Amino acid sequence: MKRRELCRLAGVSMAALSLPPLILAKDAEQGSPKVVWVMLRGALDPLHTLVPTFDPDLSKLRPTLYKAIKQDVLALSNGYALHPSLVNLHAWYQAKELLPVAAVSSGYPSRSHFDGQDFLEAGLGRIDHESGWLGRAVQAKNKRALAIARATPISLRSDATVNTWYPSRLQDASTATYESLLKLYEQDEQLSTLLQDGLDLQEQANSMQTTQRQGRFIDLVRSCASLMVGPQGNDCAMLELGGWDTHKGQANRLARSLKELDKGLAVLKEGLGGEWQNTVVVVGTEFGRTAKENGTGGTDHGTASALFFAGGAINGGRVLGQWPGLSESALFQKRDLRPTSNVYSWLAAVLGEHWQMSQLELAQVFPSASTLANSASLRLVSRSGLSSSKPMT
């Protein structure tokens, strides 16, 4: 039942949505159109990020979580707002360089992080460890791709070669990992004391430690940007950021994590310089979280989440995606935000426009044909005269 419902969702046609172009026309001489895929591992809570302030059920479902940000949210349009940490994204929205999409799902029918991530990365409507949607697009368009990772993530896998880069001297373990370990050691006095002491020592040894740790993503983004500019720059890159599995203490954790994301994306824009005008940034996550807050100030694994497109090439300044509502009957299985569109519909539309992909090519990248309906008319991306001179068929 559940599975069938989601499978149906996976095929939601975008023809139903009447949309202005998603990509802006630009006169300036363009470099190669760039794509940056930022995958948020751990399931981002959509209601705390792209906040539907207009929905009367939000306060009821989330008395403490919503209260924590209600006064400070950054207004978008139609009653949507961004989390207060997302100041740069908010400025981009006003500059029409940010396009949030509400209530999307990959069609993944369950709630396991690992499988959900694999599913989203494969983009095939099933888990496949050998082939990812971005990798297939890279192969189809013969792009130069880069993964900021030690090994090629599924998203970028295909028969094409992908560069991987990861700094060897950066400290690897994330704050989220240390938090999980502290929790894991709660009943082991010896180990919990040691770990706490070790973390304290690190901070003492280097008062910059905390900020460095939090700034880790920023450092990766900075390097990523520098590897994308110039004549030998990569056309496409993938970054990953964890810390979204907010089962407890979500208000504080998301305030921190979203700030890290926001700052990181600002550093990306800065690093890309003029290339920002040719760039589409995609920010997505494996699934969403429960509509209702749980007993520990957090949320549990859910279904629909939010998707963000940003960049100078994006025809933004509007929130897309049909809002399903938060009433009990509107919720998926009476607990999760219900998906109203499929992630791949949007990815196909944006990639199709941005990278000038034919229907045939798009069918290879996103082989679920129904997701491709009417994608040519969407115009999500602001590419130059190229798109008008070579209309897609």
Added chain:
Amino acid sequence: MSMSVQGVIAANRFGLGAKSGEIAAASLNPRAWLKQQLQALDFNDGLASSGELEIALAEYQRDRKAAKKMAEEKNPSIQFGKSAQKMSIAVAKRAIDSNISLSWRLLDFFSNHFSVSSSGRRMVALAPTLEREAIAPNLDQRFEEMLLSVVRHPAMLTYLNNERSFGPNSRAGKRGRGLNENLAREILELHTLGVNAGYGQADVIELAKALSGWSVAMPIKEKATGFVFRDRGHEPGIRTLLGRRYKQKAGPLGVRQAEAMLRDLANHPATAEHLCFKLARHFVADEPSADLQAKLTDAWLQSQGNIRRVMEALIDADESWQTPAQKFKTPREFVISAARGIALPAFSGRKIWNALATLGQQPFQSGSPAGYSDLGSDWRGASALIGRVEWSTSIANQAKFLAQTTSEQAIMRQCLGDTVSERTAQSVLRAESREQALTLLLMSPEFLRR
């Protein structure tokens, strides 16, 4: 297939960490599963022997004198470091791949018991040959055979400066060469009786005199390698060790004096107690019970120090199977067990070496003839723990894409059986990413201890 607590203990406490399927296999009959692993180990991996290295070292020395500049340009000194690294990595890889990891653990134990360190070019080259040539073949023998092999080995003779120790009244000694007590002292204090076992300085000197002339051949000059007894450097006379008299033998037979002493030392009750305490401490707990020590010591004395018999007694003893696990893994145990558990193709030799160096247990770098500590408190530092978190994360980052065909649950079960606490299981299974799941598994209390 069912997995018992004892199966987990067999694979993780006695062995070097469960590989795929091991816990299930061990669970059928954990004690028999372990006993069939007890055997001598051999190395037919084509890596250099101490004899070949001695020749290379001598040639290097000769060439350097003859054409200093050229030798420096080639810098073959670096080659000795590389060959040594290769040997240590080969041992670690064999241990990781082994289906009889109990014997590989025993090799590590005795290699550390007879610790030699890589200081100086000669020792850099020779250190890793000791365990291969003198320890591995004797793992199922009586301890005295191992002791004799070790003391005769060029690595030990060089490390503890006996190769140029000559009796003051020997022919060489009369020409001004002197006695060096280093090897004799460490044999008594570390290798056999143990400190405070009732021997005195006079015993040290008597053993040193008996060992004078135990030396290493000069490959170019003597056209030979390995142990050589230099009659002309041997202190003449009757020796008394621990109240027992050892006859003087003439000429080349002079070697028998120290041999007899070493055999007696190996079979001394204090040696039995010392070694059995160390074995119990290594396998079971930092402060092992008196009962367990007594069982091992009995087995030792009854079998004249037969290592296999002692290990069987250890396996048979109920005390060896106690829960919860008492031993905190050393860095070497941690890295090897992780490699066995995750079965990463990316676990290249270089990575293993770097891991051991980073986490504080580079092979043959303890810097002391006492070897690396076997006490959890010496490895359980706060920063050391952070180091393990960072290493686990980097390994997990490399592993996550390889591990996709096996679920985290399966890997956890394969490493830790069915005995994982609810807390650990949930942490791992609810981790926000595969890499975090693997990090949490490796850093779980159950995986850090054995």
